[in-house]
Amino acid sequence: MTHLWLPERPLILASGSPTRRHLLEAAGLEVEVMVPNLDERRVEAEAGPLTPVDLARRLALAKALAVAATAGDRIVLAADQVLACEGEVFHKSSSLDAARDQLSRLSNRMHSLHSAAALIVPGREPELIHDDAHLTIRDLGSVDIDTYLAIAGLHRVTGTVGGYQLEGLGIHLFSRIEGSHATILGLPLTGLLDRLRRHGCLAF
Template sequence: MPTDRPRLILASTSVYRKQLLERLRLPFDTQAPGVDETALPGETPADLALRLAQAKAHAIAVNAPGAVVIGSDQVAVCAGEALGKPGDFDHAFAQLRRMAGQDVAFHSALAVTDGTRTEVADVITHCRLRPLTDAQLIAYLKAETPYDTAGSAKAEALGIALMERIDSDDPTALIGLPLIALTRMLASFGLDPLDGGAA
């Protein structure tokens, strides 16, 4: 690998984002950004996701001069309401009950920074969930326990059975890290995974 490549840091402790970034075969570290994810008054879901992605990236970059840092955040939106990580069974059940038979937009925001320059993107995935019974929702939640996932729907696993349709320009966006947009952004910082440097 070229020695002049900058260090790459993923500002996240999410196992899903780590697994996705590993697909690009670029060496990287992970660090917890420690950012408060509470929405600001009047903040739209898209603005929330973009602000948090940038806040996570900058929280790490400030103590890692010269490194390229990736921040990401995802917010689901159903009928105008932002749905974050449920945290437990009851909140997940309520989210999925609200989403069943409805159209849901997942905003997967990215921010890449080297401390002096920042690029951002919001990759939107549109999903329509099947009409689902309470028994089906309970069966899914007991099998999957998706309490750390925005909107409680892990489409990369059993959550795909919740879906009637998924429309996206990037199949990895719904999982939490849009790799198509990220590859383009990393290349602009000298970290193209196809530029002879992938492990």
């Protein structure tokens, strides 16, 4: 039987994101999850002023290095995503009220999702890949936002930056979407697969 993933052992995904794992497995990769023990906000604070793209890359690299330190000769992948609107970086909301505030501020404005991946292949320098997507949330009134939050629920709106899951109810919030679906979900997949192909990890 021919397999797409050629290395003897699965790719280590340094992320607890089920969405990223699903994207990789749907693309035919064999994946094993190892969640890094990392304080992302501390990494961000210690990094100092960075552009949103550089912040996403820094966080992805920190995750990959944290797992690679105990992964031996395994290939390690980590990823991160930063949402920025007019220069301001947004983080996951901690409550429905915080999500309501975020959506109010993003309403009728375009924001960018900067998705970065860090790939560590033993014997090589870490490689960074990133891709951007641009999304415009339609003009939402307070009733629209409250209705969305009530239907989506606490878990969904606090589990993602911006308070939405584009692959679910969040799709109703948008008037325009530009960018790769995988990038929007948090993984620059096309660029990543190209790198893995160059390293001889894929059958074609």
